Amino acid sequence: MSALRTALRTEVLAWRRSTVQRLATPLLIGLVPLASVGMTALARSGAVDGAGAAKLADYAAGDLATTHLVVAGQILSVAVLMAGGFAVAATFGQPLADGRAGAWFGLATPRGTLALARVLVVLGWVGACVVAAVAMTAGASAVTAASVSAPFGPSAWATAGRALAAGLLGAGLALPFAAVATATRSALATVAVLVGVVALTQVVVLVGAGAWFPYAVPSLWTGTGGPAAAAAVGGVALVLTAAVAPAAAALVVAQWRRLTDV
Template sequence: MRAVVRVEALKLVCSPVGVISTLAIVVGVFALLAGITTGVAAGNAELIAQAGPAATLDWGGLLAGAAQIAAVASLLGFGIVLAWMFGREFADGTITALFALPIPRRTIALGKLVVYAVWAALAGAAVTLGVLVLGLLAGYGTPTAEAWASLGRLWVLTVLSAGIAVPVAWIATLTRSLLAAVSGTIALVVIAQIGALAGAGGWMPLAAPALWAMSDGTAVNTLQLALPVAFALVFAGLVCLSWSRLQLVR
């Protein structure tokens, strides 16, 4: 298992997909938030009207905007990385070589998911740190206890977003297609947005993390917040099961 994790970690670190996706998530959230902050400070009426709770120049407004942006950006970024980690084996034809290894394929799949989980947690920490730095640069002063709590929820949001993206790995395995997995990522984002607008609320695993973070933890209870975790574990199990049953010829 350690050898699998080392190899998969090396693949992710050295790949343009891993580097670009990390930068897109971390720098993207920072840049968008900086743009919103600058626009609000300049008195852009249209931006202020669209920003909603994020239109206030304080920690509350900054973190509200961060939660809104990270909810979508992290799900997209994490899904694309998962699509690459699993779909590339089929797209590049390297899946054939994996059958010759003396390592169970379910172990390889589990190793990929472990590396993905660690990377997602680190990326979430980088996003949170970036928001903290932006707030300090904007002159909001030392974060209050409430702001620290919101920063913690922002990190949890990114981690849970990584979890609800796990079905992308299953889609890549079933379809053996990188493009299908990317399409699955987009579908997850759309379903999450529709679910939130339809009033599914915290009972929809795809929407619960964002609603929880954006409501300061008031709109989603503990049981509802546990659903995304169970959702991720179920699909992680399906991914490992599918890899254990893989055949060279379908």
């Protein structure tokens, strides 16, 4: 445990200085509440017509605070996966690509422990961003709803919980790309696979199998595909999606234990 604590302290310090972290953190925390409140206001303003109005139609009616948090959950279900994917590409793939990983082989800390520490740091960072984004959205929504005498009621709290859970599921779905980064030794290849999985997810949803495809589950569960698609996501699908994170972490640790410097 002492080796893991040491590795965690080191990785936290390195991640705090990371360019990816410095760019992604304000984007996740700031843009989610801004987009959630803004898109809802735009949908209810009557200023949008045509194709734009059709896309925003789901946000044009219903409880105001609940709608804000529905939008937040839908944004987070995708944004967190992308941010987490870029994070593991940077933390796992880039050092292997540019040769900095050679220094790891002279450390007393086992490489598997280093890998676990990196996984936990990235997962903790993404999780903290999700919590902050949902909290800020709920706060902004409460203020906005109060200004029009609309309550922040049980429905809004339940939707906030779903948005939080969907964001955390998305964070876990980013971890398999750490295994991709380790196998390919390339941050660019990892990003390419990430983009490919996002594209594949769209195809799976189009053919009607999204409710059982982990990478589609968070987005569908938050209502991106409509109420019927959200209702089709059952407890088993959610459990399978949640299981991706520990399985990916175990795989990455095993990869790093066998890692060589060539």
